[in-house]
Amino acid sequence: MPLRFNILLTGLIFNTICGFAQEEPAGPTGGVFNAYLSTQASVFIRDSTIGASGTPQYDHQLFGSETWLDARYTNWGLDFGLRLDLYQNSNLINPQASFNRQGIGRWFIKKEGSKLGFEAGFIYDQIGSGIIYRAYEQRNLGIDNALYGLKLRYQWNDYWHIRAFAGKQKKQFEEYESLIKGLALEGYVHGGDSSSWSWAPGIGFTNRTLDDGSMNNLLSTLSTYQPTDQFLPQYNTYAFTLFNTIQWADLNLYIESALKTRDVMNDPNGQRNNSMGEVIIGPKFIHKMGQVFYGSVNYSQPGWGISVEGKRTRFFGYRTRPQEELNNGLIQFIPPMSRQNSYRLTSFYQPATQELGEQAIQTELQVSPASNWNLTLHHSRINGIAAKKLYREILLESTWRKPDQFTLIAGIQHQHYNQQVFEGKPLAPLVKTWIPYIDWTRQYDDLHAIRINLEYMYNKQDMGSWVSLLLEYSIAPQWVFTVSDMYNIKPVQGKKNNYYTAGVVYSRDVTRAGINLVRQRAGIVCTGGICRYEPAFNGIKFNLESRF
Amino acid sequence: MRVSVYIFLFGILVQACEEVPVTLSTNTDQPGSGYSQNVLIEEYTGVRCQNCPAGAQLLEELKRIHGNRLVIVSVHGGFFAQPTNKENKLKLDNADGEELIRIFNQPQGYPSSMINRKVFSGQSSVFLGGGSWAGYVDEEKKKIPSMGINLEIQSDSALKTIDVSCELNALIIPSSNPLFLSVVLVENNIRDAQLGPAGVDTNYIHRHVMRKFISGIKGLKIVSMNLNEKRVYNFNPDYAQDWKLNDLVVVAFVHYGSPGYEVLQVVEKRVK
Numbered sequence: 001m002p003l004r005f006n007i008l009l010t011g012l013i014f015n016t017i018c019g020f021a022q023e024e025p026a027g028p029t030g031g032v033f034n035a036y037l038s039t040q041a042s043v044f045i046r047d048s049t050i051g052a053s054g055t056p057q058y059d060h061q062l063f064g065s066e067t068w069l070d071a072r073y074t075n076w077g078l079d080f081g082l083r084l085d086l087y088q089n090s091n092l093i094n095p096q097a098s099f100n101r102q103g104i105g106r107w108f109i110k111k112e113g114s115k116l117g118f119e120a121g122f123i124y125d126q127i128g129s130g131i132i133y134r135a136y137e138q139r140n141l142g143i144d145n146a147l148y149g150l151k152l153r154y155q156w157n158d159y160w161h162i163r164a165f166a167g168k169q170k171k172q173f174e175e176y177e178s179l180i181k182g183l184a185l186e187g188y189v190h191g192g193d194s195s196s197w198s199w200a201p202g203i204g205f206t207n208r209t210l211d212d213g214s215m216n217n218l219l220s221t222l223s224t225y226q227p228t229d230q231f232l233p234q235y236n237t238y239a240f241t242l243f244n245t246i247q248w249a250d251l252n253l254y255i256e257s258a259l260k261t262r263d264v265m266n267d268p269n270g271q272r273n274n275s276m277g278e279v280i281i282g283p284k285f286i287h288k289m290g291q292v293f294y295g296s297v298n299y300s301q302p303g304w305g306i307s308v309e310g311k312r313t314r315f316f317g318y319r320t321r322p323q324e325e326l327n328n329g330l331i332q333f334i335p336p337m338s339r340q341n342s343y344r345l346t347s348f349y350q351p352a353t354q355e356l357g358e359q360a361i362q363t364e365l366q367v368s369p370a371s372n373w374n375l376t377l378h379h380s381r382i383n384g385i386a387a388k389k390l391y392r393e394i395l396l397e398s399t400w401r402k403p404d405q406f407t408l409i410a411g412i413q414h415q416h417y418n419q420q421v422f423e424g425k426p427l428a429p430l431v432k433t434w435i436p437y438i439d440w441t442r443q444y445d446d447l448h449a450i451r452i453n454l455e456y457m458y459n460k461q462d463m464g465s466w467v468s469l470l471l472e473y474s475i476a477p478q479w480v481f482t483v484s485d486m487y488n489i490k491p492v493q494g495k496k497n498n499y500y501t502a503g504v505v506y507s508r509d510v511t512r513a514g515i516n517l518v519r520q521r522a523g524i525v526c527t528g529g530i531c532r533y534e535p536a537f538n539g540i541k542f543n544l545e546s547r548f
Numbered sequence: 549m550r551v552s553v554y555i556f557l558f559g560i561l562v563q564a565c566e567e568v569p570v571t572l573s574t575n576t577d578q579p580g581s582g583y584s585q586n587v588l589i590e591e592y593t594g595v596r597c598q599n600c601p602a603g604a605q606l607l608e609e610l611k612r613i614h615g616n617r618l619v620i621v622s623v624h625g626g627f628f629a630q631p632t633n634k635e636n637k638l639k640l641d642n643a644d645g646e647e648l649i650r651i652f653n654q655p656q657g658y659p660s661s662m663i664n665r666k667v668f669s670g671q672s673s674v675f676l677g678g679g680s681w682a683g684y685v686d687e688e689k690k691k692i693p694s695m696g697i698n699l700e701i702q703s704d705s706a707l708k709t710i711d712v713s714c715e716l717n718a719l720i721i722p723s724s725n726p727l728f729l730s731v732v733l734v735e736n737n738i739r740d741a742q743l744g745p746a747g748v749d750t751n752y753i754h755r756h757v758m759r760k761f762i763s764g765i766k767g768l769k770i771v772s773m774n775l776n777e778k779r780v781y782n783f784n785p786d787y788a789q790d791w792k793l794n795d796l797v798v799v800a801f802v803h804y805g806s807p808g809y810e811v812l813q814v815v816e817k818r819v820k
Contacts, residue, residue, distance in 0.1 A: 051627070054626065054627055054630075054649075054654070055653075055654065056650070056653060059650065060650075093672075094653070094655075094656045094673065095656065096626070096627070096653065096654035096655065096656055097653030097654055097655075097656070097673075098653060171672055172672055174672065177669065213668075213669050215570065216573075216683065216686075216687065217680060217683025217684060217686075217687065218683060219570060219571075219572050219573050219683075220573045220682050220683040220684075220685070220686035220687065221679065221680070221681075221682040221683045222572055223572040223573045223574065223682070223686075224609060224610065224613055224682045230572060232569050232570055232571075232572070233570065234567050234570075235567055235570075236567060266679050274605060274608075274609045274612075275609065275612055275613075276612075278605065280602055280605045280606060280609070281602050281745060282599060282602030282603065282605070282606060282678055283606075283677060283678040283679040284679075285679065322679075323677070323679050323680045323683075325657070325677050325679070326656065326657070424599070425598070426598050426744075426745040426746070427745070427746070427747060533656075
């Protein structure tokens with residue numbers, strides 16, 4: 001990769017400077033350079049009582065880290081980016097294994113600001129809300145599916161632009177062999193300076209061409225199926241989307257409709273017969289057309305606001321190759337339909353987006369009865385195929401603020417969570433939780449504040465009932481001291497355990513460093529509906545973030 | 549007029565999107581030569597893995613298709629193997645399984661398999677989910693064999709010992725990288741509890757259970773061989789009291805050394 005990178009970089013710099021830089025003069029004082037460093041290091045201390053054992057990190061490696069150094073340089077009307085990624089004994093890519101690689105995780109050259117712009121290298125982008133295409137990075141989930149290729153962008157006028165891209169999806173320090181191409185036309189129309197309406201329409205198209213290796217593998221697999229389950233896949237899959245954002249006074253409406261031609265998907269709970277007539281339940285390739293309809297409405301008035309989101313998904317697993325599983329090789333991003341809760345117990349159970357079938361709606365109402373008092377009422381309802389109940393959430397939260405004195409947040413959340421579907425646990429009963437919580441921040445003066453967060457989860461299923469307490473003392477703007485504990489006060493199975501943390505964060509100028517003693521349970525971590533198994537952790541975590 | 553042009557262009561586009569249909573592979577064995585290229589599939593499994601019975605069914609289906617040319621070794625180990633279900637009476641995981649996990653790490657999900665211990669093009673891990681097994685087995689089977697292996701086995705049920713004679717035959721000039729020979733004892737038809745989609749099945753029949761690497765987990769280093777040279781290695785392992793001789797199978801495979809341990813050839817033979 002370094003050699004290939006050097007050749008590409010040299011060629012691209014030469015060509016682009018000759019071809020594009022003539023349009024804009026070089027900056028009189030040279031370019032602008034900035035960099036962002038993010039590192040997280042862990043000391044692993046074996047603790048088999050919580051399952052923090054049996055991986056190379058606990059058995060013999062003892063230390064692991066992930067570091068990203070993102071450098072950017074702007075000059076001659078061009079942006080250059082280079083990111084160094086270092087994984088040492090990392091369990092980020094595979095929670096049960098150790099990943100050791102380092103190298104150029106991303107590079108790009110970008111030209112914007114003229115009629116025709118371009119971006120070459122590892123490109124992040126999305127069409128609409130990402131349903132037919134989203135190339136993005138989510139470090140805490142180990143996702144980095146940048147497109148390694150070229151993107152061209154043509155700006156017709158102030159309101160309309162078109163962009164086209166082609167390349168291969170990144171996989172750590174390599175790329176998948178399948179090819180991805182796309183096109184998006186986006187515009188903006190409004191009724192004039194005095195008008196209260198605007199319309200931002202868009203249309204998008206993507207195509208994935210399977211590589212021969214993936215196709216041959218697929219054909220070999222399909223040839224082992226019984227004739228009733230066999231089908232002939234295609235190399236090419238096409239996806240189309242139509243999306244609109246309409247703003248009218250205080251109303252905001254977003255609608256997107258996406259369609260995907262017949263594509264091969266892996267149904268992890270598929271059923272088929274083997275040659276002996278036995279039923280096999282497990283991974284099975286299916287060949288279906290896919291569709292997603294997604295919409296959201298937001299309306300706000302002084303003192304209150306409401307938002308409603310809805311989604312219907314049918315067979316929209318869209319990956320760079322159908323053999324990929326979990327969070328690997330995702331081309332699409334289907335918006336989640338649950339609240340992004342941040343407290344430890346209210347975010348204990350989070351629903352993962354179901355790409356094969358989902359029907360969901362969520363509503364959030366916010367009311368301010370007084371200037372320092374806000375009320376939030378949230379409801380999520382997610383069903384699977386054949387109206388199977390997957391997730392329900394009702395949350396009521398009250399926030400009372402007295403400026404420069406305190407903020408008091410109190411709420412209660414009730415959830416139904418289908419563990420069979422979201423975590424693949426057959427026979428697991430529907431998890432039903434009640435979680436009252438309180439979060440109180442007392443500000444003593446401009447510098448000193450104390451925060452107390454207390455939560456209780458009532459749960460008769462899965463891991464039982466929990467209590468969580470967090471104490472935080474901050475000396476602005478530099479120090480934050482935290483101690484917390486989560487305790488399974490009434491476990492359904494297993495033993496009672498304390499999952500504690502104690503740590504300090506120091507911030508100065510553009511640098512933030514933190515060190516924490518952590519004892520953390522294993523669980524599912526989700527961001528934006530994309531989830532990952534997070535193994536139990538016991539040890540010390542160190543974080544450093546800085547800008548240059 | 550303009551509309552008809554658009555319709556015409558759309559028609560061309562639709563035509564352009566049509567592909568020549570693919571055809572499904574057929575299972576054809578290479579005729580002729582004395583040795584065929586066989587494939588080793590090492591499945592990671594555990595008695596608390598509810599999806600593993602489905603994985604085992606998938607493996608049996610592949611075994612029916614490929615016969616002796618597919619050799620299965622099921623490694624019980626990792627977080628789905630311990631702790632066992634309370635209904636389990638036997639211990640199917642062992643120190644060799646733990647050592648394999650130390651060498652190859654643990655897969656992200658169970659069941660997962662290594663196929664010839666190879667990281668295939670487009671994959672970043674040696675472990676593969678069930679959806680990929682058939683394809684890669686087929687791909688590996690199509691290779692020209694570089695090594696032939698013949699197994700001769702004799703057993704003594706009174707002394708609980710087995711004599712294994714393993715004859716290697718270099719079919720092409722071996723590479724300069726050192727080769728290793730691993731010999732494994734595998735047991736079929738072990739009845740013990742297994743978690744499945746419908747709960748714990750106390751009468752589950754475990755197959756291809758890895759019992760012991762009799763050559764050592766990293767294999768025995770093969771002294772460099774010339775083209776068509778034959779060499780014999782002998783092993784004389786004992787076996788545990790509760791292992792049933794009639795269900796024991798010897799698996800022998802030739803592979804490279806660290807770090808990949810990629811497998812070149814494999815054979816299996818029942819002890820009795």
